[in-house]
Amino acid sequence: xxxxxxxxxxxxxxxxxxxxxxxxxxxxxxxxxxxxxxxxxxxxxxxxxxxxxxxxxxxxxxxxxxxxxxxxxxxxxxxxxxxxxxxxxxxxxxxxxxxxxxxxxxxxxxxxxxxxxxxxxxxxxxxxxxxxxxxxxxxxxxxxxxxxxxxxxxxxxxxxxxxxxxxxxxxxxxxxxxxxxxxxxxxxxxxxxxxxxxxxxxxxxxxxxxxxxxxxxxxxxxxxxxxxxxxxxxxxxxxxxxxxxxxxxxxxxxxxxxxxxxxxxxxxxxxxxxxxxxxxxxxxxxxxxxxxxxxxxxxxxxxxxxxxxxxxxxxxxxxxxxxxxxxxxxxxxxxxxxxxxxxxxxxxxxxxxxxxxxxxxxxxxxxxxxxxxxxxxxxxxxxxxxxxxxxxxxxxxxxxxxxxxxxxxxxxxxxxxxxxxxxxxxxxxxxxxxxxxxxxxxxxxxxxxxxxxxxxxxxxxxxxxxxxxxxxxxxxxxxxxxxxxxxxxxxxxxxxxxxxxxxxxxxxxxxxxxxxxx
Amino acid sequence: xxxxxxxxxxxxxxxxxxxxxxxxxxxxxxxxxxxxxxxxxxxxxxxxxxxxxxxxxxxxxxxxxxxxxxxxxxxxxxxxxxxxxxxxxxxxxxxxxxxxxxxxxxxxxxxxxxxxxxxxxxxxxxxxxxxxxxxxxxxxxxxxxxxxxxxxxxxxx
Numbered sequence: 001x002x003x004x005x006x007x008x009x010x011x012x013x014x015x016x017x018x019x020x021x022x023x024x025x026x027x028x029x030x031x032x033x034x035x036x037x038x039x040x041x042x043x044x045x046x047x048x049x050x051x052x053x054x055x056x057x058x059x060x061x062x063x064x065x066x067x068x069x070x071x072x073x074x075x076x077x078x079x080x081x082x083x084x085x086x087x088x089x090x091x092x093x094x095x096x097x098x099x100x101x102x103x104x105x106x107x108x109x110x111x112x113x114x115x116x117x118x119x120x121x122x123x124x125x126x127x128x129x130x131x132x133x134x135x136x137x138x139x140x141x142x143x144x145x146x147x148x149x150x151x152x153x154x155x156x157x158x159x160x161x162x163x164x165x166x167x168x169x170x171x172x173x174x175x176x177x178x179x180x181x182x183x184x185x186x187x188x189x190x191x192x193x194x195x196x197x198x199x200x201x202x203x204x205x206x207x208x209x210x211x212x213x214x215x216x217x218x219x220x221x222x223x224x225x226x227x228x229x230x231x232x233x234x235x236x237x238x239x240x241x242x243x244x245x246x247x248x249x250x251x252x253x254x255x256x257x258x259x260x261x262x263x264x265x266x267x268x269x270x271x272x273x274x275x276x277x278x279x280x281x282x283x284x285x286x287x288x289x290x291x292x293x294x295x296x297x298x299x300x301x302x303x304x305x306x307x308x309x310x311x312x313x314x315x316x317x318x319x320x321x322x323x324x325x326x327x328x329x330x331x332x333x334x335x336x337x338x339x340x341x342x343x344x345x346x347x348x349x350x351x352x353x354x355x356x357x358x359x360x361x362x363x364x365x366x367x368x369x370x371x372x373x374x375x376x377x378x379x380x381x382x383x384x385x386x387x388x389x390x391x392x393x394x395x396x397x398x399x400x401x402x403x404x405x406x407x408x409x410x411x412x413x414x415x416x417x418x419x420x421x422x423x424x425x426x427x428x429x430x431x432x433x434x435x436x437x438x439x440x441x442x443x444x445x446x447x448x449x450x451x452x453x454x455x456x457x458x459x460x461x462x463x464x465x466x467x468x469x470x471x472x473x474x475x476x477x478x479x480x481x482x483x484x485x486x487x488x489x490x491x492x493x494x495x496x497x498x499x500x501x502x503x504x505x506x507x508x509x510x511x512x513x514x515x516x517x518x
Numbered sequence: 519x520x521x522x523x524x525x526x527x528x529x530x531x532x533x534x535x536x537x538x539x540x541x542x543x544x545x546x547x548x549x550x551x552x553x554x555x556x557x558x559x560x561x562x563x564x565x566x567x568x569x570x571x572x573x574x575x576x577x578x579x580x581x582x583x584x585x586x587x588x589x590x591x592x593x594x595x596x597x598x599x600x601x602x603x604x605x606x607x608x609x610x611x612x613x614x615x616x617x618x619x620x621x622x623x624x625x626x627x628x629x630x631x632x633x634x635x636x637x638x639x640x641x642x643x644x645x646x647x648x649x650x651x652x653x654x655x656x657x658x659x660x661x662x663x664x665x666x667x668x669x670x671x672x673x674x675x
Contacts, residue, residue: 012644015659047646186602189643224549224586225642227655263549265584268640282544282570284583300541342646344607349646372608381603417604417645428603435640441583 002035003081004056008111010043010196011228012189017068018051024072025053032076042197044093044111045351054093057083063093098348098367103329105317105337106310107353110197115232118239121200127245129316133208134253136319138168141212145315147323149335154180154271154308155383155412155488157334157401160315163305166295167213170303175215177206177257178280178299178306181222181229182264182271185384187415190339191309193351195222195229198313199236203259205312207250208319209305210257218259219299221276224266233261268385268439272487273306275441286441287487308413310339331357334400342368344380344417354399361395364418375420379503381428383412385435386492388499389419389428408499410492425500425507430458432496436489447490450481454497467509471501522556522591529554530562534569544570544580548587557588593628593635595673598652601625601638604645613649613666614638620670634673 007013007022022038029036044052049065053075062083064075071088078086090096093111104110113120121127133141146161167175179202183191195202206218220233237259240246248256262280264270270279274288277299298304314336318326327335334356340363343349347369364370364380371377379389388409390397397403404411419428433454440447457474461467478494485491501508523529533550537543547566552558558581567574581587599614614625621629621636628635644650647659653669661669 011642011657012647012659015642015644015650015657016647050647183643184641186641187604187645188641189645192643225639225652262545265545265549265586266639267584279545280542282542282580283576284579344604344645344648346646351646385603415604415645417607419607423607428606431603431606439640 002037003029004037004039006039006041006054006056006061007051008043008197009040009115009228009232010050010193011226012047012193013043013050013052014228016050016066020069021051021053021067021072024069028072028076034081039114040116041113042110042115043193043351044099045107045193045353046093046096046098046348047350048348049090052090052093055080055083059083060092063090063096064088065090098350098352101367102353103337103355104353105326106194106201106313106339107198107351108317109201110194113198115197115199116235116239118200118236118243118245121198125320126200126316127204127251129319130204130208130245130251132319133211134251134255138212138214141208141319142168144323145212145318148314148318148326149323149330149333150311150314150318150326151334151401152308153310153314153338153413154273155410160307160311163295163307164209164212166293167215167303167305170296172303174217174300174302175213176299176302176304177209177213177215177218177259178273178277178294178304179206179218179220179309179312180271180273180276180306181220181226181309182276183226183309183413184223184268184271185386185413185415187343187381187417188341188384188413189343190341190351190414191222192226192229194309194313194339195220195226196232199233200240201313201316202233202309203236203240203246205315206259207246207257208315209307209312211255213303213305215303215305216256216258218257219280220259220261221264221270221280222261223264230261230263237261267441268435269441269487269489272489275487277304277306284441286443287489289486310413329355331355331398331400332402334402338399338411338414340399341415342418343415345371345373345420346418347372356400357398359395360390360397360399360416361392363399363416364395368416368418371418371420373420373422375422378419378421378423379425380419381417381496382415383410383495384415385432386410386488386495387412387415388495389425389503390499391503408495408502410495425504426458426462429497429500429508430455430462432493433458436493440489444484444486444490446481446484447486447493450477450485450490451493453477454481454493461508464509471508471510475501523554525555525559525561527561527565530565534562534566538569544577548581548584552587556591594633595654596635596637597621597669597673598637598639599625600640600642600644600648600650602641602645604641605649608648610649613661613663616663617666617670620667629674634670
């Protein structure tokens, strides 16, 4: 009987040696005259276990990880073909505590199906959302998204339905759906994982958005650092087209929609939606002043929906199960689930999709198991390079847009980067300014000049020059950048800088203030 | 190892022509030019300007805006080390210093023998298995000194 084995094709698994594991399995199987079929799935998101190899047995799929090519012989010897005992055996992946604690909607299929297989996607509930969308029509689709309470998952948290309604109401000969897959924040990889592990879900979400607003063309703008995601998306787009799910009269309906993938060129600022649009048009990725909003004048000056990957991939579920079902999850005005990414110096790093409201400390200490180095956690930067450093005494913060904002922090794209006690907060503050100065598009002065001055000030503070006066100037500069910058790059760079200063003043050579210690 | 073609105007014309049917074709054209010749030569700027009916200054502005586009060819191998926060949290700084020491050149430079260019990269999306690097498009995570040395050896060979 043919042995069926899953080995992820996710970039993280490949970077940890998955391709070599595939070769080793093929060689070991050949030597035993054992026919074997290797399916390249996405990742389940338990990234410390990658490459996570799964064997199909009568009891279900049994996981082993992290498997190195050198482990394959011993796995065969231990009878892993039948799910045999081995030091790397983790049992059924879906029963692993890391998985069992999650609420997976967007990532329900990721790691389970073959991402390149249209029929696999269909067999696991794919295109149910689109079918319902076709039956409902544009007005009701937007109503359903409104009921779900879905807010933009890219970081800004703007209600998706309002954006869609604006584009739907705009009159134009051509409209666009643009997917912002320019996932440049350190500590985030959910967009990459879903594009590699369940690309049809993004295609379905964008198609539904197209029907809802009357757009016929979609672009996925992603990063040159993500070659595997680009490859997976292009393969899936071709398959969807071949099955009549993209192109003219999708699924035999009156609606037409097609899409393509475009690659950035290493500019972080292109993750800002208007810079992204300029880049798509073939220009420098310079931020546009708003208004006009992209919903009125977006790509090529046409009405454009621009949504993050995670917003668009939430849509098929909202349509399939109903907006109310989705809105049942979450807290306050943050509804539904959020794929949270736990990374950096972390023992059990990975993707954890759960309803909003989970405390930050639970994610880092209980689920993530603390630091990989075993040293005490010092702080976590949440929301990418523009996110605040949250100290351990604020780890009771629930994962919620408003709760974070109230503490001068942001959840951004849901990435958590954990640091241990060795982290040098002065250096991290300097890095934030330096990153901004390198990546600034140059259009507005507070960001372009402010970040350069910020690096200089940090250098003086680190050198111990007139510390108190320089800290005062830095605080002032941060206020200017916050209030005067055109986009989030200049506007949010002060978050990591000020949070590091506020929570760890002694590292900056300033006396520890009372409120910081509470 | 990537293999690049010597500059040829005729070849360049075919490369950019392939994308002329696209909306906003400049970025795909520039990527294709770099993939063919290993960098974006100055000579392509007037060709693109004419093709797209924009000024040379506009094309030059785009080429120089994006970190990916090279003005000069890189070394035979390109080692990109992630410098973003998640990799820093996992000991990336020490590894960068180690690579610079081993190669005898700083980030952004090419070794004297022209074999290896070492560059910073800001996030490969492998942040839960940090630190990470990329050698000529091959990604490697869970980097430590031993694995980095192996990569450097591969690049120098």
